[in-house]
Amino acid sequence: MKVHTYERAFLAVGIVVLLSCLAALLYASLAMGIHLPGISGRVDPKLVYKTAPFDHPGVRLAGLGHYEAVVVAQTWAFNPPVIRVPVGSTVYFTATSIDVIHGLNVEGTRLNMMLIPGQISRNTYRFTEPGEHLLICHEYCGLGHHTMSGKVIVEPAP
Amino acid sequence: MAALTPTVADPAGYELPDEQRRVLRWMLYIGYAALTAGVFHGLANALSYARISILGWFPGLHTYYQGLTAHGVANVLIFTFSFANGFLPLMTARALSRPLDRRFLWGSFLALLLGNVLVIYAVVSNRASVLFTAYAPLQAHWTFYLGLVLVVISTWLALASMLVDLVGWRRQHPGARIPLLAYVSVTSYLMWFLASLPVAVSFLVFLLPWALGLRAMVDPLLTRTLFWFTGHAIVYAWLLPAYVSWYALLPRQVGGRLISDSYTRIVWILFLLLSIPTGIHHQYTDPGISPTLKAFHGVLTFGIFFPSLATAFSVMAALEIGGRRRGGTGLLGWIPRLPWGDPSVTAQLLAMLTFVLGGATGLINASYTMNQVIHNTTWVPGHFHMTVGTAVALTFMGVAYWLIPYLTGRGLYSRRLALASTWIYTIGILVFARGMIDGGLHGMPRRTFMAAATYYDPAWRLPGMLTGVGGTLMFIGVMLFFLVIGLTVLAGRRGEQPADIPVSETLTAPALTGWEPRLDRLGWWVAAAVLLIVIAYGPFFLMYTPKAVSPGFKLF
Numbered sequence: 001m002k003v004h005t006y007e008r009a010f011l012a013v014g015i016v017v018l019l020s021c022l023a024a025l026l027y028a029s030l031a032m033g034i035h036l037p038g039i040s041g042r043v044d045p046k047l048v049y050k051t052a053p054f055d056h057p058g059v060r061l062a063g064l065g066h067y068e069a070v071v072v073a074q075t076w077a078f079n080p081p082v083i084r085v086p087v088g089s090t091v092y093f094t095a096t097s098i099d100v101i102h103g104l105n106v107e108g109t110r111l112n113m114m115l116i117p118g119q120i121s122r123n124t125y126r127f128t129e130p131g132e133h134l135l136i137c138h139e140y141c142g143l144g145h146h147t148m149s150g151k152v153i154v155e156p157a158p
Numbered sequence: 159m160a161a162l163t164p165t166v167a168d169p170a171g172y173e174l175p176d177e178q179r180r181v182l183r184w185m186l187y188i189g190y191a192a193l194t195a196g197v198f199h200g201l202a203n204a205l206s207y208a209r210i211s212i213l214g215w216f217p218g219l220h221t222y223y224q225g226l227t228a229h230g231v232a233n234v235l236i237f238t239f240s241f242a243n244g245f246l247p248l249m250t251a252r253a254l255s256r257p258l259d260r261r262f263l264w265g266s267f268l269a270l271l272l273g274n275v276l277v278i279y280a281v282v283s284n285r286a287s288v289l290f291t292a293y294a295p296l297q298a299h300w301t302f303y304l305g306l307v308l309v310v311i312s313t314w315l316a317l318a319s320m321l322v323d324l325v326g327w328r329r330q331h332p333g334a335r336i337p338l339l340a341y342v343s344v345t346s347y348l349m350w351f352l353a354s355l356p357v358a359v360s361f362l363v364f365l366l367p368w369a370l371g372l373r374a375m376v377d378p379l380l381t382r383t384l385f386w387f388t389g390h391a392i393v394y395a396w397l398l399p400a401y402v403s404w405y406a407l408l409p410r411q412v413g414g415r416l417i418s419d420s421y422t423r424i425v426w427i428l429f430l431l432l433s434i435p436t437g438i439h440h441q442y443t444d445p446g447i448s449p450t451l452k453a454f455h456g457v458l459t460f461g462i463f464f465p466s467l468a469t470a471f472s473v474m475a476a477l478e479i480g481g482r483r484r485g486g487t488g489l490l491g492w493i494p495r496l497p498w499g500d501p502s503v504t505a506q507l508l509a510m511l512t513f514v515l516g517g518a519t520g521l522i523n524a525s526y527t528m529n530q531v532i533h534n535t536t537w538v539p540g541h542f543h544m545t546v547g548t549a550v551a552l553t554f555m556g557v558a559y560w561l562i563p564y565l566t567g568r569g570l571y572s573r574r575l576a577l578a579s580t581w582i583y584t585i586g587i588l589v590f591a592r593g594m595i596d597g598g599l600h601g602m603p604r605r606t607f608m609a610a611a612t613y614y615d616p617a618w619r620l621p622g623m624l625t626g627v628g629g630t631l632m633f634i635g636v637m638l639f640f641l642v643i644g645l646t647v648l649a650g651r652r653g654e655q656p657a658d659i660p661v662s663e664t665l666t667a668p669a670l671t672g673w674e675p676r677l678d679r680l681g682w683w684v685a686a687a688v689l690l691i692v693i694a695y696g697p698f699f700l701m702y703t704p705k706a707v708s709p710g711f712k713l714f
Contacts, residue, residue, distance in 0.1 A: 002666070003416070003421070004475075006291045007417075007471050007475075010467070010471045011464075011467060011471070012465065012590075014463075014467040015464070017188075017465070018460050018463060021460065021525065022457065023529070024459055025525055025526045027527060028526075028527040028528075029453075029527055034527040034530075035449065035527075036443065036449050036452055036526065036527070036529075036530070037443060037444065037445050037449075038445070038447070038448055038449040038452075039359075039445070039446055039447070039448055040445055040446075042446070042705065044441065044707055045707055045708060046707075047450070052585075055471060067628060075711075075713060099295070099381070099711055100293075100295050100296050100711050100713065101293050101295075101296075103534050105533075105534065105535070105601060105603065105605075107600070107601030107615065108601060110527075110530040110531050111530070112443050113445070114443050114444045114534075115444060115445075116378050116379050116382065116444060116446065117378050117707060117708050118377065118378060118379060118446075118705060118707040118708065119444075119445040119446040120445060121444075121445040122445070132253050134601065134613055134615060135644070136601065136603050136613070137603075138533075138535065138603035138604065138605075138606070139534060139605070140223060140226075140289050140293075140296075140605040140606075141296075141713070142223075142296065142711065142713025142714055143221060143223070143713055144713075145605070145606060145607070145610070146221070146222075146606045146607040146608065146610055146611040146612065147612045149611075149612065149613040
């Protein structure tokens, strides 16, 4: 089978582009520390409110400039509905759902997780600028899905 | 230049028995009927992003999400597979000059029909407003799951009718290469057969018994992973029939030739191998799946981009040959010489152009870390309305402009109306996708009744309006398509239909010696595909202990 010179060139350029994209992703993941949610444990959806840390949803200090935000999703609200952190904080989000699949997207950031009953979702984000972000459930979760939202308020430095 | 090689066994022509043509034609009609319902809801969904609700105009509609379920199920499940069920067996029979297996063909049709009846019942009665992804623990009525399983079974039976044809042909022609048109048609559905097994297991073993009350609980991550095990490859099951047309038919329609036989077969083999072990890139943001496995699926997803790159070259080359034979000169002078007055050609050319943007946005979806910016925002439907919604749907519309006349024996009613439909649809999708993509970058969520949402970001205003305007144009385009097809079926002039399917020729013939005949050993390639699937999905299923924790929720 003979392959035309132009075709070889076209495919070679294509492969180089694909490999460069992969290299960029590798850099983002390893050097910039951008991670995806992974295996972070399980929880029985019926017992979420009786299981730590979900027995106390909310934001707590986890060290200097570090916060843990524990979020429980249910139809059709986030608990807590508002998350307040000072600017510059690194926030560890730990979240799950007590009923159906929900989503958790902090608008304007890359914080974006699925909340699946039975599974604990974790990810980390550093808020570097003050302001308000919508906290959106972005997976269809029934009739009231479009009413399910919250807020992340990043407060300016005092 | 060497002699040209036909992509079919007998270039002189072949006509299927009337009964089989009728079955295939009605298969297509089921698809178009579904598409009609689907696009009305699509209009309502698009306008909702412009914060206009027209749901009150739909008699009997309960909620936005019922309409969205109808839109997804009708357009991407019923329409696409009805078309493929009609188109691929017809191509196989034409390529091999043999009638299809009658029982399997009828079986396919009846399964599709019965599946539709059950799904329509479930969706129209608002017992299944779970969207086409059917994520547990939202629980639909059992007729929804059974109906969709029957639709899948109808595709298996269509494949069986093609395989019987192919095996019979090979027995009569030992040592001969499989005609290319049959090869690509059969391989497309072989890939889909493998791909469809996980969702069939999910529905039959878990969701259907659960909806019937025979199973109390399911594991939502397990059924979701089984869904996406099928759910990425399904997009290639939609796309490959369009590729069959681009590779094996369109060159003939523009007066060009396909450049290489073996090269084309390799592209299909790559789709067979790589379409399925990539599904976890739809679950990048899911908990419970190891990031290493996600990264592995990400790399394979980049791999599946390669056969589409190869397609871009092959198809463009075939078109260029056509344009130059029609008198085009210079670097790009062949483009205006293509037969833009033929709506079948124009629809497919515009489908390809849109697919460039669809492919590029798809690569971004597959990009491991970048996915977090756009996952489940309107970026995603912005992307897939350019792929399945245009590259596939507009190609299927373009094919219909010769296929419906061919099957009904009536000439196309109006070229001009068909051309108008094509252009309006294309302008519509570009405006629509611009809106959705932009909105998605600003976090506008997909699958959300935005016209009634209790939250809103002013940055979504312009994107939402573009989505509404573009969606309206797409709707008008499809309505014109239905008008043309309806008038063709009812009032097209008898005897003005094309005499034969437009089958292309290739510049390089398939070799009879060396390694190339091995491309035809489809059994081996299927085994290799299974091996890759085991490598890609094995780690998840070995390490994951399913825990049935979720009862059904009917929140619609």
